[in-house]
Amino acid sequence: MSELTDFDPDPLLRVDASEMSPVDLADEASAGLFARPGRTLLTVLGTVIGLAALVATLGLSSTASNRIVGRFDELAATEIVVSSRPTPRAGVSNEIPWDAAERLSRLNGVVAAGTLSRVDAGNVLISTAPVSDPTRRTDFDLSVQAVSPSAFPAVRAELSTGRFFDEGFSNRADRVAVLGTSAAERLSVVNLSTRPAISIGDEVFTVIGIVSDVGRQHDLVGSVIIPEGTARELYHLRAPEIVVVETALGANDLITAQIPLALRPDNDVALKVVSPPDQQRVRDAVESDLNLLFVVLGGVSLLVGAIGIANVTLVSVMERTGEIGLRRALGASRLHIASQFLVESSAIGFVGGIIGASVGVLIVVSVAAYQSWTPVLDLWLAVAAPLAGALIGLLAGTYPASRAAALEPVEALRSST
Amino acid sequence: MAEVATLELASVSRQYGDDAPIHALKNVDLRVERGEWVAIEGPSGSGKSTLLNILGCLDRPTSGSYLFKGLDVGALGDRERGGLRSRHIAFVFQSFHLLAHRSVVENVMLAEVYQRGSRRERRARAEAILDRVGLSHRFDYLPSKLSGGERQRVAIARALLGSRDVLLCDEPTGNLDTATGLAIMELLAGLHAEGLTIVMITHSPELAMIASRQVRIVDGELSDGSSAHGLSDYAPLEAWVPLEAADGGADGWPTDSLRLVGPLIEGTRVREGPAHGADVESSTGSDAGGS
Ligand SMILES: Nc1ncnc2c1ncn2[C@@H]1O[C@H](COP(=O)(O)OP(=O)(O)O)[C@@H](O)[C@H]1O
Ligand SMILES: [Mg+2]
Numbered sequence: 001m002s003e004l005t006d007f008d009p010d011p012l013l014r015v016d017a018s019e020m021s022p023v024d025l026a027d028e029a030s031a032g033l034f035a036r037p038g039r040t041l042l043t044v045l046g047t048v049i050g051l052a053a054l055v056a057t058l059g060l061s062s063t064a065s066n067r068i069v070g071r072f073d074e075l076a077a078t079e080i081v082v083s084s085r086p087t088p089r090a091g092v093s094n095e096i097p098w099d100a101a102e103r104l105s106r107l108n109g110v111v112a113a114g115t116l117s118r119v120d121a122g123n124v125l126i127s128t129a130p131v132s133d134p135t136r137r138t139d140f141d142l143s144v145q146a147v148s149p150s151a152f153p154a155v156r157a158e159l160s161t162g163r164f165f166d167e168g169f170s171n172r173a174d175r176v177a178v179l180g181t182s183a184a185e186r187l188s189v190v191n192l193s194t195r196p197a198i199s200i201g202d203e204v205f206t207v208i209g210i211v212s213d214v215g216r217q218h219d220l221v222g223s224v225i226i227p228e229g230t231a232r233e234l235y236h237l238r239a240p241e242i243v244v245v246e247t248a249l250g251a252n253d254l255i256t257a258q259i260p261l262a263l264r265p266d267n268d269v270a271l272k273v274v275s276p277p278d279q280q281r282v283r284d285a286v287e288s289d290l291n292l293l294f295v296v297l298g299g300v301s302l303l304v305g306a307i308g309i310a311n312v313t314l315v316s317v318m319e320r321t322g323e324i325g326l327r328r329a330l331g332a333s334r335l336h337i338a339s340q341f342l343v344e345s346s347a348i349g350f351v352g353g354i355i356g357a358s359v360g361v362l363i364v365v366s367v368a369a370y371q372s373w374t375p376v377l378d379l380w381l382a383v384a385a386p387l388a389g390a391l392i393g394l395l396a397g398t399y400p401a402s403r404a405a406a407l408e409p410v411e412a413l414r415s416s417t
Numbered sequence: 418m419a420e421v422a423t424l425e426l427a428s429v430s431r432q433y434g435d436d437a438p439i440h441a442l443k444n445v446d447l448r449v450e451r452g453e454w455v456a457i458e459g460p461s462g463s464g465k466s467t468l469l470n471i472l473g474c475l476d477r478p479t480s481g482s483y484l485f486k487g488l489d490v491g492a493l494g495d496r497e498r499g500g501l502r503s504r505h506i507a508f509v510f511q512s513f514h515l516l517a518h519r520s521v522v523e524n525v526m527l528a529e530v531y532q533r534g535s536r537r538e539r540r541a542r543a544e545a546i547l548d549r550v551g552l553s554h555r556f557d558y559l560p561s562k563l564s565g566g567e568r569q570r571v572a573i574a575r576a577l578l579g580s581r582d583v584l585l586c587d588e589p590t591g592n593l594d595t596a597t598g599l600a601i602m603e604l605l606a607g608l609h610a611e612g613l614t615i616v617m618i619t620h621s622p623e624l625a626m627i628a629s630r631q632v633r634i635v636d637g638e639l640s641d642g643s644s645a646h647g648l649s650d651y652a653p654l655e656a657w658v659p660l661e662a663a664d665g666g667a668d669g670w671p672t673d674s675l676r677l678v679g680p681l682i683e684g685t686r687v688r689e690g691p692a693h694g695a696d697v698e699s700s701t702g703s704d705a706g707g708s
Contacts, residue, residue, distance in 0.1 A: 011421040011486050011487035011488070012485060012486035012487060012488040012505070013487075013488070014488070015488065015493065015497050015500045015501045015504070015505070016497075016500045016504075017494075017496035017497050017499060017500045018496060018499035018500040018502070018503040018504075018531040018532065019500075019531065019532065019533050020530060020531055021533070021536070023536065024530045024536070027530075028530060031518070031519060031523075034518075035516075035517075035518035036518075322514060323516060325514070326514045326516070326527075327527075327530075327531075328475065328499070328502070329473065329475060329502060329508045329514075330502065330503060330508075330527060330528055330530065330531055330575075330579065331499045331500065331501075331502045331503020331504070331530075331531035331532065331579070332499060332503075332530075332531050333495050333496040333499040333531075334495055335495075335496070336499070336531060408476075409475045409476075410470050410475050410476050413475070413510065413514070
């Protein structure tokens, strides 16, 4: 056996440190993990649960808030409401001009603008006329709103039947009314083909349309809506109460700044212009509270996962004391021993991160599909979760690895492999 | 003999604990020349393992100096001592210390994990050495499927893979039955014949006699050249064959096995073991290893 006879005869002048290639390190660590596959799998589970919870909660909250942005935010982000300041300076009127809607609709970026006013019709009740069913209660205390025809698109009113009134009705001060759907219900107005009429006090109005829903100014649904011109003539309306403006998306800030000058160039403090950032901020705050809760929950489950890894690695170090001794005898330095256990615990965390991220994504996609929402997931989560898992594993492995490295080889060898 | 001893201890002491210290080794001087096979005998607790661990750079002496092939080992750091163990020192333990979940060939390959070297050739080398110890049919077995003797052969193969300078054995046959133990001794004898330096702890005076030199430790103090069988007038033995051990040894060794050990090196001077009055046999065994 010639290969066994080349024993080195020379004196040793120096000795190189022992070394371990990264490939060998990976090999030895994976062998360590696969030696007890069941336990390794159970240890992985902790990180899986933690990271799945984290990814799922983050994904679900972004998916849910995306849905809110889709339906609600666009409406809020394009809305401006103008009203006059309640206490006018002496001798100066704070009123909104009658042609406010017309003036604003000329601004570039305004989609629709309309004026709305609550009408004080005197202390009168509203009833269907003529009375159709004498046994039923027929008089109701409903609010009456006078609006400009352009207010219907501005509040995104939807007709269930009939029509809106236009400038002609308003200019002629016609006695016509559009009913909000719940007002129509109370007045038992269903079918417009019979040309139903209602009476506001002594005045009789023909119902020409029923509004099923509005995007803004929700009290319109329960109101009797009459033309502004009619209200001016009948009830001596002095000025519009508010202007509702719908802007193009993104034009809101610009229009908000332009409104005082467009409506009251003479008095820049006459009007109060309310645009949505306030509401948005409230919603953002609510959302980030939710996110924080989710993140805390995920963090707690991760902490539990990390403790699991630390615990199992520690048990593994104690069980493998003989192996550690053997490796030291075969040349491993303390650093080599520590590295192997760190790689093992990081690998557990890394694999846990991959599985956890996949499970989390699956949860988000399933919930979104069930709710028919569009799943929204940050792509970086897919990368960050395994990295976070590996980091957690690394941290969790620090103490066990240092224990393993601190073992005296002679002591370690005394326990059997 | 070479000018530089393979191993050289000079007044080495090892003390455990500070209050009521245990003096496991007391001023031990020991020179092991290249190609020697030294058997360390002594009662249990006398300090044999402590001595071997110091020789193997697994432990440090409390005082005294240790030169490994002329190099002062005491001055080396953890990683250099690791390098020394990895490339120059091989261990064989009583309890084999095989990794239960790794195959035979993987267990052997472990010896080169802490060296820089071609991984591609590592397996081929491991298989060649397993061939040498007679385990070519067991490459992919798990240790649990092997007999005790086979396990110790795996351990010896692992020892041989990484390191060529000295083989340190702590009671290598302690967990084996007599016949199996003897076969392991045959294997060691073959390696020794090829030039391997061996330091071996053994409880058994009969096995110690197979070595080329015997030293004895009692209470941490080392004395050269004596044995349990009264071999007080020390003279270096390259090989010694207790042919009639079957009569005298309580273990009842199979004589056939013993004959196989044989004098292994040409020009070997063979002596009688006085306790047994064994015959002297002088022949040249070219390869006593294998099974
Ligand atoms: N780590 C230790 N701590 C304290 N005492 C020890 C330690 N290791 C060995 N000893 C003691 O040192 C002496 C020599 O032990 P050892 O070298 O193992 O003996 P042997 O191998 O000859 O049986 C014994 O008395 C033993 O109890
Ligand atoms: Mg011992």
